[in-house]
Amino acid sequence: MKELAIRYTELLSEIRHPNVMRLFRFLAYAWMFFNALYFFPIRHQMWGEYSMIMSFHPEQSVTINFAYLLDHQRALALPAFYAYIISIALAVVGIGGRLVRMVVFFLSWLLYYACVPAFNSSFLLFNIFSFFLMFFGRKGGGPIDAIFSNIAFWACRVQFLLVYSIAGGYKLTGQTWLNGSSLWYALHLDHFTRPWLLELMKPMKGVLMALTYFGVIYQLVFPFLVWFKRIKTPLFIAGILFHAFIGIGMRLPEFGLAMIVGYSLFMSEETAEKVVRKLRLKA
Amino acid sequence: MEKKRLSPWLVFSALAGTAFALFHFVNTLVYSIPELKVPGTAKEVSNQYMTPFFHQGWKLFAPDVPAVQYSLEYRFPEEGKWNGWTNAEDLPGISSHPRVEYIIQKMELYLANDMRSNLTYNPDSTVNFDLIVDDAPYQRVLYYAVRRHESIYLSRPDSVQLRLNLHRTPPFDGSEKKEDISFQFPVYRFKQ
Numbered sequence: 001m002k003e004l005a006i007r008y009t010e011l012l013s014e015i016r017h018p019n020v021m022r023l024f025r026f027l028a029y030a031w032m033f034f035n036a037l038y039f040f041p042i043r044h045q046m047w048g049e050y051s052m053i054m055s056f057h058p059e060q061s062v063t064i065n066f067a068y069l070l071d072h073q074r075a076l077a078l079p080a081f082y083a084y085i086i087s088i089a090l091a092v093v094g095i096g097g098r099l100v101r102m103v104v105f106f107l108s109w110l111l112y113y114a115c116v117p118a119f120n121s122s123f124l125l126f127n128i129f130s131f132f133l134m135f136f137g138r139k140g141g142g143p144i145d146a147i148f149s150n151i152a153f154w155a156c157r158v159q160f161l162l163v164y165s166i167a168g169g170y171k172l173t174g175q176t177w178l179n180g181s182s183l184w185y186a187l188h189l190d191h192f193t194r195p196w197l198l199e200l201m202k203p204m205k206g207v208l209m210a211l212t213y214f215g216v217i218y219q220l221v222f223p224f225l226v227w228f229k230r231i232k233t234p235l236f237i238a239g240i241l242f243h244a245f246i247g248i249g250m251r252l253p254e255f256g257l258a259m260i261v262g263y264s265l266f267m268s269e270e271t272a273e274k275v276v277r278k279l280r281l282k283a
Numbered sequence: 284m285e286k287k288r289l290s291p292w293l294v295f296s297a298l299a300g301t302a303f304a305l306f307h308f309v310n311t312l313v314y315s316i317p318e319l320k321v322p323g324t325a326k327e328v329s330n331q332y333m334t335p336f337f338h339q340g341w342k343l344f345a346p347d348v349p350a351v352q353y354s355l356e357y358r359f360p361e362e363g364k365w366n367g368w369t370n371a372e373d374l375p376g377i378s379s380h381p382r383v384e385y386i387i388q389k390m391e392l393y394l395a396n397d398m399r400s401n402l403t404y405n406p407d408s409t410v411n412f413d414l415i416v417d418d419a420p421y422q423r424v425l426y427y428a429v430r431r432h433e434s435i436y437l438s439r440p441d442s443v444q445l446r447l448n449l450h451r452t453p454p455f456d457g458s459e460k461k462e463d464i465s466f467q468f469p470v471y472r473f474k475q
Contacts, residue, residue, distance in 0.1 A: 175346075
């Protein structure tokens with residue numbers, strides 16, 4: 001047992017995916033940065049003193065009260081939003097280290113709870129990623145740094161795979177995914193669809209069924225197939241097309257991009273190294 | 284080759300970090316899949332741990348894509364007469380940002396979910412909104428409608444009434460579409 005613990009520690013005490021981690025860290029904060037900019041034009045309606053969103057006071061506890069801090073103190077919400085944008089910009093370029101990343105983590109949750117209906121699950125996913133990203137270190141940062149970096153990196157991977165598995169699993173419990181009609185109904189939801197796409201696809205019921213089945217099967221098999229080197233590239237291409245369709249066709253661009261950013265967690269170290277070198281990312 | 288000696292502190296860090304990660308993901312599973320059959324205490328621990336900072340849910344379009352969508356309208360009196368119903372899903376002259384519509388539709392969805400559990404009927408078969416109007420989802424859309432009105436007309440009406448419309452999607456199998464429904468909420472009067 002002791003021997004096993006030592007071997008396990010040895011395995012963790014060296015960062016084995018430094019470039020994948022660097023690339024993911026960059027892409028994740030870049031996603032958060034652009035997402036924050038997306039909300040910039042409606043910041044007053046979301047977090048301003050005369051916000052359109054009513055304050056919400058859930059059950060009282062220390063952590064809940066802290067999470068709803070900006071909801072209780074509206075005057076602080078906009079300054080917090082500006083601080084959030086600045087801190088993500090610093091995190092994107094790799095300035096400020098863990099302290100800045102910690103600020104990003106807390107501010108993103110506080111802003112979320114001050115305007116819950118504005119966000120979809122991609123924001124939640126990146127808030128969770130931002131927790132693990134606080135532990136990302138760099139190569140040469142010492143064995144303790146490496147241990148926590150590796151655990152956090154694997155936690156990001158597991159979290160991403162859980163998104164697909166849970167979403168896919170739940171779809172199997174419904175009817176519209178099993179009878180192939182989900183996309184038909186999704187395209188009829190005004191706030192998701194684009195009218196031209198609905199008109200184009202309405203007569204193509206067979207295609208709609210095929211795409212519905214593809215969507216649910218993809219989510220279910222991704223967590224297994226992503227570990228096979230040979231399958232990875234076609235799997236990612238199919239996923240990028242799938243999420244681009246959701247992003248563009250169903251007006252959920254940030255969700256589509258979020259999932260595509262998540263794919264970088266599973267890139268090979270060699271490919272990630274090339275991308276990191278091209279982007280000249282800081283360690 | 285001589286084997287590098289690891290300090291016990293390193294081994295402890297690796298094991299403690301992994302134990303924490305395991306704890307985290309077990310709680311993530313229990314929290315994200317409420318249908319899992321686990322003891323009540325485990326659910327309580329998971330709720331305490333996951334909220335607020337690891338809150339998540341992965342049920343978009345699951346288990347089913349809704350076959351109904353909602354729209355919100357409101358009206359207010361002017362010179363003693365009720366105005367026509369106004370679509371509340373946009374902010375003309377204030378913002379044309381696509382997220383505005385999304386926010387309102389999400390609030391409509393919260394209201395519809397609340398109505399699904401709390402709407403009751405009076406003995407004469409009319410709808411009873413008593414449980415709904417005291418709940419946060421209704422208060423939210425009411426607050427929003429009033430704020431919208433104030434932002435556009437720069438005044439507050441002395442009363443306001445909301446209407447939630449349910450639009451049904453034509454069935455995939457080509458069968459006849461069910462009729463759309465409207466729920467007209469009681470008039471809300473501001474205290475003078």
